[in-house]
Amino acid sequence: MPGDPARQGIRDPRLTKDTIEAIRIRFGLDKPVINCIESLNPVKFGPCSINPFHTQFFIYFRNLLRGDLGQSFYYNRPVSEVLGERLWNTILLIGIGQILAILIGASFGVLGAWKARTAIDYWALLTGLLAWSLPTFWLGIILVFWGSNHGFPIGGKATPGISSYPFFTQLGDLAWHLILPTFAYTVIFMGEYTLVMRSSLLDVLSEDYILTAKAKGLSTFQILKDHALKNGVLPLVTIIAINLGYTVAGVIQIESVFSWPGLGGALFEAVVRRDFPMLQGGFLLIAVSVIIANFIADLTYSYLDPRAQTE
Amino acid sequence: MGLQLVELKTSISASSPFLGFWKSFSKNRMAVVGLFMLATIIGLAVFASVLAPFDPKSSANISSSDIYNPPSAVHWLGTDDAGRDILSSFLFGARVSLIVGFFAAFISVVIGGTIGVVAGFYGGRVENLLMRFTDTMLVIPDLPLIVVIVALTKPSLLNIIFVIGIFGWTTTARIVRSQTLAVKSRKFVLRARAIGAGNGHIIRKHILPLVMPLLVVNAILVISLAILNESTLSFLGLGDPSAISWGQMLNFAFLRGAMSAGAWWALVMPGVGIVWVVLGLTLFGQGLEQVLNPRLETHHLMPGRPSVESDAVDESAGTKRKSKRRQDAPLLLDVRNLSINYVSDESVAKAVHNVSLQLHQGELIGLVGESGCGKTTLMLALMRLLPAAGQIANGHIFFQGKDITKLTEEELESLRWSSISIIFQGAMNALNPVRTVGDQIKEAILKHIPDYPPGTLDDRVVELLDLVGIAKDHKDQYPHQYSGGMRQRAMIAMALSCNPEVVIADEPTTALDVMIQAQILELLDDLRKKLGLAIIFVTHDLGVVAEMCDSVLVMYGGVTAEYADVDTIYNAPRHPYTQELLKSFPDLSQPEKRLVSIPGYPPKLDELPIGCRFAPRCPLAFERCTTEMPKLHELDDGYHLVSCHLIESH
Numbered sequence: 004m005p006g007d008p009a010r011q012g013i014r015d016p017r018l019t020k021d022t023i024e025a026i027r028i029r030f031g032l033d034k035p036v037i038n039c040i041e042s043l044n045p046v047k048f049g050p051c052s053i054n055p056f057h058t059q060f061f062i063y064f065r066n067l068l069r070g071d072l073g074q075s076f077y078y079n080r081p082v083s084e085v086l087g088e089r090l091w092n093t094i095l096l097i098g099i100g101q102i103l104a105i106l107i108g109a110s111f112g113v114l115g116a117w118k119a120r121t122a123i124d125y126w127a128l129l130t131g132l133l134a135w136s137l138p139t140f141w142l143g144i145i146l147v148f149w150g151s152n153h154g155f156p157i158g159g160k161a162t163p164g165i166s167s168y169p170f171f172t173q174l175g176d177l178a179w180h181l182i183l184p185t186f187a188y189t190v191i192f193m194g195e196y197t198l199v200m201r202s203s204l205l206d207v208l209s210e211d212y213i214l215t216a217k218a219k220g221l222s223t224f225q226i227l228k229d230h231a232l233k234n235g236v237l238p239l240v241t242i243i244a245i246n247l248g249y250t251v252a253g254v255i256q257i258e259s260v261f262s263w264p265g266l267g268g269a270l271f272e273a274v275v276r277r278d279f280p281m282l283q284g285g286f287l288l289i290a291v292s293v294i295i296a297n298f299i300a301d302l303t304y305s306y307l308d309p310r311a312q313t314e
Numbered sequence: 315m316g317l318q319l320v321e322l323k324t325s326i327s328a329s330s331p332f333l334g335f336w337k338s339f340s341k342n343r344m345a346v347v348g349l350f351m352l353a354t355i356i357g358l359a360v361f362a363s364v365l366a367p368f369d370p371k372s373s374a375n376i377s378s379s380d381i382y383n384p385p386s387a388v389h390w391l392g393t394d395d396a397g398r399d400i401l402s403s404f405l406f407g408a409r410v411s412l413i414v415g416f417f418a419a420f421i422s423v424v425i426g427g428t429i430g431v432v433a434g435f436y437g438g439r440v441e442n443l444l445m446r447f448t449d450t451m452l453v454i455p456d457l458p459l460i461v462v463i464v465a466l467t468k469p470s471l472l473n474i475i476f477v478i479g480i481f482g483w484t485t486t487a488r489i490v491r492s493q494t495l496a497v498k499s500r501k502f503v504l505r506a507r508a509i510g511a512g513n514g515h516i517i518r519k520h521i522l523p524l525v526m527p528l529l530v531v532n533a534i535l536v537i538s539l540a541i542l543n544e545s546t547l548s549f550l551g552l553g554d555p556s557a558i559s560w561g562q563m564l565n566f567a568f569l570r571g572a573m574s575a576g577a578w579w580a581l582v583m584p585g586v587g588i589v590w591v592v593l594g595l596t597l598f599g600q601g602l603e604q605v606l607n608p609r610l611e612t613h614h615l616m617p618g619r620p621s622v623e624s625d626a627v628d629e630s631a632g633t634k635r636k637s638k639r640r641q642d643a644p645l646l647l648d649v650r651n652l653s654i655n656y657v658s659d660e661s662v663a664k665a666v667h668n669v670s671l672q673l674h675q676g677e678l679i680g681l682v683g684e685s686g687c688g689k690t691t692l693m694l695a696l697m698r699l700l701p702a703a704g705q706i707a708n709g710h711i712f713f714q715g716k717d718i719t720k721l722t723e724e725e726l727e728s729l730r731w732s733s734i735s736i737i738f739q740g741a742m743n744a745l746n747p748v749r750t751v752g753d754q755i756k757e758a759i760l761k762h763i764p765d766y767p768p769g770t771l772d773d774r775v776v777e778l779l780d781l782v783g784i785a786k787d788h789k790d791q792y793p794h795q796y797s798g799g800m801r802q803r804a805m806i807a808m809a810l811s812c813n814p815e816v817v818i819a820d821e822p823t824t825a826l827d828v829m830i831q832a833q834i835l836e837l838l839d840d841l842r843k844k845l846g847l848a849i850i851f852v853t854h855d856l857g858v859v860a861e862m863c864d865s866v867l868v869m870y871g872g873v874t875a876e877y878a879d880v881d882t883i884y885n886a887p888r889h890p891y892t893q894e895l896l897k898s899f900p901d902l903s904q905p906e907k908r909l910v911s912i913p914g915y916p917p918k919l920d921e922l923p924i925g926c927r928f929a930p931r932c933p934l935a936f937e938r939c940t941t942e943m944p945k946l947h948e949l950d951d952g953y954h955l956v957s958c959h960l961i962e963s964h
Contacts, residue, residue: 117615132600136592138542138561140549141585144568148581151573208613211743217614218699218738219758219808220730226615229757233748249455256546260568270458271550274465282462293453308748309792 030074030280031059063283072287073280077273082284086269090288092160093265096257097250099181100188105243108193109236112200116208116235117227127197134194142190143260146183156180158262184261188254192246199242204235233307240307244300248293338605345601351594355587359408366402370558382577392579394563395570403558404583410559411541411591414475418540421479423486423533430490431525435498435517441491448487456481460543464552471554478543486532490525497524527606534599538592545588560584612702619657619705621719636952638879639864640674646815646848647673647696647734652709654688654695656919663919665691665704666872668946673816673848678839680859680880681852682895683869684916689852690739692869693818696850697734698726713816732762735809736818737802739852744805745793752779752789755808762812778807782837799830806837810845820852835862857899860884868892871917871927874946878954888949888956890932926959934960 026032066073072082108131115127151157156179165176207213208231216230258268266285273281305311339345358365367390380397383389391400433444463477497503503520511519547553548561549568567580634648654666666688673679681689694700696711698718711718713733721729738744746754752775759766759774766774776786782803793801802822809817819838823831839862842849853859859866859880866883868875868891876889887893897910914931923929929939938959947961948954 116613119613119616132596133589133593136538136589136596138545138549138585138588138592140546141564141588144564144581145585148573148578157573205613208615211738212746213614214699215738215744215805216746218697218730218736220727220732220761221757222727223615225761230746230749231615234746245453248453249457255457255461255550259550267458271461274462286458289455289458293455297453310747310794 030076031062067287072284075273075278075281077276077278077281082280085281086266086284086288089264089266089269092263093250093258093267096181096184096188096263096265097247097254100185101192101243101247101250103185103189104192104196105239107189108196109200109239111193111197112202113204113227113232113235115197115201116204117223119205119208124201127201131194131197131201134190135198137191137194138256139187139191139254140256140260143184143187143257146187147260150183155183158260160264184257184263187257187261191254191257195242195246196239199239200235203238204231207231207235210234237304237308240300240303244296244303247299248289248296335605338608339601342601342605344597345605348594348596348598348601351590352598355408355591355594356412358405359412362405362409366399366405368399368402370398370403370406382572382575382580384577385579391583392577394577394580395566395572400563400580400583403563404560404587406558407560407563407584408587408591410471410554410557411544411588414471414478414544414559415537415541415591417475418478418482418544419533419537421476422482422536422540423529425480426483426486426532426536427490427525427529429483429487431494431517431521433487434491434494435513435521444487445491448484451481452484452488457543457546460547461550461552464547469552469554471557474544474547474552474554478540478547482536482539482543486529486536489528489532493525493528494521497521531599531603531606534595534602538595538599541588541591541595560587614701616702618698618700618702621706623708634670634952635672635865635877635955637672637674637677637865638953640677643674643676645672645674646714647671648710648712649696650710650712652692652695652711653707654691654700655705655707656701656703657705658703661920664707664872664922665919666695668709669867669869669872669874670709671867671877673850675815675848676842676846677864678842678849678851678862680863680866681850681869682854682856682859682866683875684854686916686919687869688872688919689869690820691872693736693820693850693852696818697730697736699730699736728762731758731809731814732812733814734816734818735812735814736820737805737809737822739821739824742798742801745801747793750790750792751796751804755779755804755811758808758811774811778811779804781810781841782807783833799827799833802830802834803837806834806841810841810847813845814847816848816850818850818852821854823853823858831858838862855899856895868895871922872919873927874955874957875928876954876956878950878956882950882954888954888961889928889958890934890960891928894933926957 063073070083072086074080075082075085078085111127111130115124115131118124147157149155156162160177160180161173162176162180165173168176213226213230216226221229255267255271257263258265259271262268266288269281270285272278273285367388376397378397380393381395383393383397385392389399389401391404394400394403429444429448433441433448460477460481464474467473467477498521503516506516506520544553544559545561545564548559549565551565551569553559553562553565555562561584563584564581567577567584572578572580634650649669649671652666652669653664656663656665669688669692671679681692683689691700691704695704695706696718698721700706706719709719713729716729718726718729745751752772755775755778756771759771772789775789779786779789784800784803784807788796788800793804796804806822817838822838823834835858838849838851841847851859851863863880865878866880867877868883868889870891875891876883876887883892884896887896891912894910894912898912900909912931917923917927917930923940925938925940925942926932926935926944929935932939936959942959944957944959944961946955946957949956949961
């Protein structure tokens with residue numbers, strides 16, 4: 004296994020063999036990972052005589068059922084505690100960012116489709132394509148560079164020492180720190196939403212039932228609001244669900260550029276530090292959020308489209 | 315002469331499909347700009363070693379005073395944290411980005427293409443298994459996984475290519491599968507299978523050529539994603555340390571004080587490179603898709619063209635026909651010399667030319683003609699619902715004295731449905747699938763009678779549905795829960811909801827079985843008698859018309875062929891087209907009659923003959939028919955209108 008935590012994590016030459024062994028026992032690293040396939044080397048194929056209940060995998064699984072995600076090698080604190088703190092920061096960032104991206108992206112898309120083949124459509128499409136092509140981290144770098152010359156904080160979530168100030172000052176400080184990362188997040192996702200919404204609405208607006216609505220004497224605004232949007236938004240729901248599942252784990256790039264103490268940053272640090280319990284916890288969280296996001300998407304879908312309910 | 319030119323044009327495009335492709339490609343601005351952006355960056359990457367003023371890997375002759383120098387004559391784009399020339403690193407960085415992008419995308423496209431073709435072609439359990447696997451891979455966030463795997467393995471270029479490649483194939487697999495499914499059921503594939511071609515042969519010779527264009531477009535998008543992923547990895551410090559890439563340049567600049575040194579040049583240039591390539595690929599891909607798979611970029615909410623009077627015609631003859639059956643009834647709709655063109659950048663298609671018709675209260679006019687002779691265009695124009703390319707080129711539509719061709723958008727909104735409503739051809743898609751039928755009927759009522767007593771609104775909807783024979787418990791159902799016939803009847807109920815004076819029924823019974831057809835026709839006739847509606851019934855079935863119509867307007871190639879009372883049309887038709895049409899449908903009183911179909915096809919609207927539009931198919935055509943368009947002749951004291959030269963020669 005590349006990066007054995009016992010060797011990689013503890014590199015202090017002053018530690019004695021006994022201390023290292025004690026650390027290994029403390030984190031349960033003395034036990035085999037999985038029974039029998041401890042090593043993939045056929046010559047060193049491990050004995051199967053070890054009780055499978057004493058393997059690292061089973062112990063992790065048993066602890067998981069009790070809500071225990073293990074101890075972080077680096078922080079020496081329970082993983083759930085560290086991830087819990089980070090989760091809220093990420094949810095704050097992606098919550099605001101996604102809502103803004105959906106609102107702005109969908110509006111651009113609707114505008115582009117409605118005014119198809121005009122200058123408005125041209126600019127909406129170009130904005131969408133450009134936003135889609137921007138590398139996330141580069142946009143972040145440029146924003147940090149620009150922001151540091153215009154009085155914005157370079158990174159982090161709060162100015163050091165702010166905790167001694169009154170609550171509203173702290174809140175204002177948090178908002179001040181949130182502006183640039185949220186802006187970056189919004190721009191990155193906005194482009195995709197613009198493109199999807201525009202393309203989907205172009206299809207819907209050439210459907211027969213739109214002509215029926217027009218023949219009924221409805222105004223353009225009524226047709227868009229009551230007939231086109233509910234149908235046109237369906238593909239967007241799927242994309243948003245996939246994106247949400249992705250980004251609950253944090254946008255690694257944005258969080259590292261802005262030093263935002265979120266999950267993405269935690270995940271990346273865990274990789275660099277070979278902090279396996281943190282990594283496992285992080286991926287578990289990703290899996291759960293992907294499942295929840297898809298579940299919400301399914302519910303939304305069947306609410307919006309009656310054809311999905313009957314099947 | 316004109317005919318020869320057209321033939322010449324088609325032979326060129328048929329002999330060289332590439333030329334045709336190039337022609338439409340070069341017209342697509344997005345594709346051309348994208349190709350240009352790509353070509354420049356590929357050129358720079360290929361000739362990097364020639365173009366680069368310095369060797370980016372050598373640190374000879376670099377002193378500490380060279381660090382973060384701004385752009386100058388020696389270093390066009392300045393220097394980086396180690397005093398190296400940024401332009402040189404930029405050029406070599408292009409190589410790495412493109413290499414990783416192309417090879418990773420190649421892996422993705424091969425995996426995705428194989429899975430897609432196999433799943434789509436073999437179907438059944440194989441498809442189920444492969445597509446579930448693809449769905450699972452699709453929702454797994456790829457970036458965290460790629461980061462972890464690359465971090466835990468050796469950070470070499472080959473590893474990065476491989477890891478990005480095996481996580482990027484899901485969209486390809488889905489797109490290729492659906493295209494394979496579509497191609498698989500095409501006739502030529504079924505035919506190849508019938509003559510005993512093996513699976514391998516069918517996939518290679520028939521499926522792949524048709525999947526290929528889509529695969530190419532998708533591959534371009536996959537390349538751009540791979541390039542973005544590579545730059546992210548390098549930026550996070552997980553790239554190949556021995557290969558200079560744009561992401562790595564940004565990583566060094568970001569971590570090694572470019573920010574505090576104010577060295578914007580070190581931060582901007584590599585990012586511009588990434589955006590340049592990715593935007594170039596995206597534009598090229600989008601443009602290519604538009605060229606390969608042209609989609610009508612028009613829709614129903616695009617503003618129509620204003621009415622003009624450019625095709626002025628002789629208004630003297632045949633503009634107003636008298637009706638025997640409805641002599642005393644008030645005139646509702648008076649269409650005078652109406653011409654409609656479809657205007658595009660290249661051509662003008664004259665869809666309807668100089669047509670007049672008069673509709674009285676309680677009258678039922680049958681509008682008859684083959685597909686593509688302008689019937690639907692004419693009907694849409696009556697409500698000003700023409701598609702964006704359609705334009706009223708001449709004439710007037712008077713409805714109770716108001717000229718519909720001159721109404722503003724607001725006036726049109728209040729006129730539609732409350733005065734004239736329409737039942738569309740094939741109501742399958744004419745109802746909104748995500749709203750209940752009752753809701754859609756209510757909406758029409760509330761639009762035109764906003765203060766309709768809310769308590770009785772539901773009763774009114776039930777009453778309307780009952781009128782067309784739909785039980786009230788279907789009121790709150792969605793269109794997909796209705797059968798085809800029910801949908802058509804619901805459409806009729808909706809058309810009657812605002813008590814219009816005129817109802818246009820545009821082939822309301824196509825695609826329905828004979829029993830339902832009869833029911834719906836009976837229903838319409840019934841409603842006409844009960845409610846005093848005036849109906850224009852569009853059909854290509856003369857038999858339908860015979861039973862219920864008062865008058866019949868026969869159209870051919872966008873012009874009036876014959877217009878008369880129904881008895882005249884059946885017993886004394888004067889236009890050869892009407893006569894031929896009558897021969898082609900069965901008559902119960904003459905069971906021995908041999909049915910004859912008219913050979914040939916209606917003219918294409920952009921290649922109309924100079925003379926009579928029916929002349930090429932007319933059994934009685936003579937020389938004058940090919941050179942001169944016949945006038946509309948009034949017979950029988952103006953009760954019978956015919957446009958045929960034969961009337962004069964008799």
